[in-house]
Amino acid sequence: MLFWPLKLPPFAHRAPESLEEGLELLAAGDGEARVLAGGQSLIPMLSLRLARPSLLVELRRVPGLGGVQEDGAGLRIGALTTELVAERDPIVRARSPLLLEALDFIGHPAIRSRGTVVGSLCHADPAAELPAVALVLRAELTARSLGRGSRTIPARDFFLGPFTTALEFDEVVTEVRIPAAPPFEGTCFLEVSRRPGDFAMVGVAAAVTREGDRVVDLRLALTGVGDRPRLLTLDELELEGRASPESLFNEAGRSVGARVRPPDDLHASATYRRHLSTVLTERALQTAFGRAATRGGAAGA
């Protein structure tokens, strides 16, 4: 008795009560089924008819996929944990300042109230914040499938291209694990977008480990400047052994600016994005360095 036109393409909808049942549905879907968590990326793609799955398997009723836990190894964020729940979670607030800082840049409150941390990783939008954060924090994703059980995928091997990940069609990511931060590490997330909540023109996630006034390690990932975020380290930037952090960070900014191949679109020219990449990289590294605790002392400026 429905006469109104509907925006989304037709699909069957299932909300299984167990993970096993969900995995069975996905396996039977033969690549035509998609997992629905918060839907804040998938539903817009359906609205624009960029995706036409025959079946959506909604995870909402599957027990045990929510929340944030801490163990000796670090944080574990379940697949149904929304960005809003994560940003309010005391464990995230205490243990993962980089994730916390990045979460505030994601969309708007009405998006973060539904959108999930794991969902954003699985969607792998090249302009999204969390894939870059996952790379810098050396996160690992746990993927389950019906036939092959559980496997761990390091973030480094997870993002393959725009909206493309290492996940097979019959797999569900049940959680992402973020290892405990090493001591003397500071982090920073910076982003420039036209308006708050818009996708980044350029975003930078950075972590710096210091020993006194020396930089001993740094990790970087940029968002919005390529087909996927890539992890950049001291080695990859060929930047080891510099005397002063200031010149190192300046050099890193230039190196990043020369490496990235950002898109040219109506939001920003490629030239401007390259410029932002240089400036934000230097600034994020400097800020992360300042935030890192020094041996035998408190956190820096």
Place this chain on the structure above:
Amino acid sequence: MLDPEVGPQALLSIRLQVNGEEREGEVEGRTTLADFLRDQLALTGTHLGCEHGVCGACTVLLDSLPTRSCLVLAASAHGCRVETVEGLARNGQLSRLQQAMWDSHSFQCGFCTPGFLIQAASLLAENPTPTEAEVRHALSGNLCRCTGYESIVRGVLAAAGGQEPAGEVPQ
């Protein structure tokens, strides 16, 4: 609710609480919560602008959290509590926020108003005395194509502060 054999056109029975009343309906998998509210419950106060999560006009409270009703399937709202703009007024009396926005002329064409009201109500519930910057940040996901933002911000601040409304009360 879940028949293993359902195809795309099969109807799903849903039950949810809308503005305090238990409501039921039958929807397709692809029916959004906004479609259900507007087309089946005739709650047309929830407006659909962009229908892909950008404009904020369709914002409702879903289990007390501001949510884009165009980005939630009706089937996903089964068992949930929904509050729409129709639920803000009580016993024929505008809420304090609605009255303040009315007094401040916080709308021009009015299309975006329901989304702004819900988002602002949610802000004030969490932070009863926001600064102007906090109001602007909280409302940054709602678009007003008339660009009437100044009066909208003024209205929310008036509701928060109990200040004299800036606009005159209409006759």
